[in-house]
Amino acid sequence: MRRNARRSMTVAIVGGAMLLSIAAAPVGDSGVRAYVDRALSGLQVGYYVDTPEWDEALAEELPVLRAAEVPSDTYAALSRLSRAAGGRHSHFSTPVQTASATQPDAPWSRTTPTVRYDGRLGILTIPGFSSVHADDQDRYLRAASEIFDSAQARSACGWVVDVGQNDGGSPWAMILAASPLLDDGTVERFRTRDGRASAVRVSGTSLSWDGRRWDGLPVFAGRFGALDRLGLPGLVIAPELPGAPTKLAGRPVALLQSTRSASAAEMVLLAFAGQTRTATFGSESAGYTTVNGGFLLPDGAQVTLSFALMGDRDGTFFEGAIPPDHPADPEDGSALDAARSWVLQQCPSGSGG
Secondary structure, three states: OOOOOOOOOOOOOOOOOOOOOOOOOOOOOOHHHHHHHHHHHHHOOOOOOOOHHHHHHHHHHHHHHHHOOOHHHHHHHHHHHHHHHHOOOOEEEOHHHHHHHOOOOOHHHOOOOEEEEEOOEEEEEOOOEOOOOHHHHHHHHHHHHHHHOOHHHHHOOEEEEEOOOOOOEOHHHHHHHHHHHOOOEEEEEEEEOOOOEEEEEEEOOEEEEOOEEOOOHHHOOOOOOOOOOOOOOOOOOOOEOOOOOOOOOOOOEEEEEOOOOOOHHHHHHHHHOOOOOEEEEEOOOOOOOEEEEEEEOOOOOEEEEEEEEEEEOOOOEEOOOOOOOEEOOOOOOHHHHHHHHHHHHHOOOOOOO
């Protein structure tokens, strides 16, 4: 999309690659006009609101919004405007959709990292995951911690990290799950549309963003002059892996990726990009390489909105798919075979590290 520079930027950041929902009050006496104004104000966060395409979409939808008599009359227009403001990684959710996404025992909340060993190699699978429930988050992180807190993990000479089937979710959880394999320091950068950049850093097995521990959505409120500060009752997100497993940084790491690797999975890919003795195998990623935040509306509807581009530790930013270092078919096993061979070539002979 083409851009112009006439708009100032106010960024409300309350999430990572997936905005998690919270309870919301019903629409008050201020009515639908205030509801629409709140939505339009929040949409100014979007990465693409300084483009002619946004101007055209707003001109088309504004009469519909001003004619609305109840909030539900605005949903279709706000859905279209959400994508115009933030691109294809952005979307509008009705109150019912928002509530259903956070129900306990949803399939995407039950996954955990897994490992298998192939001789001297560890093969770590990091699946998609998202949940606002502390028990789910704890289970995901403990599974990763237990993998690395083992003699077999410490003796592995190298690793294959598989995000080939990971379609996204909670980036902080996935990066933490892989943190024993990541170097300390800046591993990733985000850049807003006005050029401001912030850094994601790993220290041991903890994570920080822009100098603050990445320990839940309240951290994001106010980061760049937030629309407002949103509380998250009952939401507890651990800022580090439980048990502080041993760091294995410096081991060779091959990452498996595919066109299914989306959003938070692409954050994992970029967290390793630029690290020594690291390479990627497979096909291009899905191309959802924007960072999402968002906001809730008074009736519980939710806008998830891209506000920044993802970039690697060296400041290379992506607005689309991430190509692999070594193209290979991720479906027929050739990508895994190539990754396994590459790691073994990097491993010191007869050594676990």
